[in-house]
Amino acid sequence: SQQGEEDPQALSIQEGENATMNCSYKTSINNLQWYRQNSGRGLVHLILIRSNEREKHSGRLRVTLDTSKKSSSLLITASRAADTASYFCATDKTGAQKLVFGQGTRLTINP
């Protein structure tokens, strides 16, 4: 079964609003990463949060990690049309050397 699962599967908001996406996983992890994929492109790394961290910021992105609930959230503030993309969380299992990606959240920012 998949290690990471995003919620919601699709999200549509107005430009300027904040977008929140969630990721749940099943087993202990070393770190959790978020990636963005624009239509027809490869994935682009956004941010990595380690298991001993609870929150991390990068520009308009804020990621939280709750290891007790095995969940993470990605918040994009002041959304822009260019943020329209699919967003994936990726987790590693402790002791494993590979990432497992969720199915992604498809985010649409309406002008």
Added chain:
Amino acid sequence: DAGVIQSPRHEVTEMGQEVTLRCKPISGHNSLFWYRQTMMRGLELLIYFNNNVPIDDSGMPEDRFSAKMPNASFSTLKIQPSEPRDSAVYFCASSLNPLSTDTQYFGPGTRLTVL
């Protein structure tokens, strides 16, 4: 740096034909990953290499799939014979550190269509 380079970007072939996908990782990166992405199954890891050595090929769907990494700057994924259900976007990714799940840098992908 040019990033991860994949070729071809698009491939259309007929069932039964051999398909070879190519990848050039970022110079200096020690790990290379092959993924397949479909609407139904999402992004699946097929195989990954550390320092040119295959580490985990448990995601390779069948014996029809094979991957090689003859040197640090080149890898191939071969499907022989190809089938319509192999139609997908195939991504190659590389990362710097082979000892942990480091940030991965993805190529633009190869869109494969098997008729």
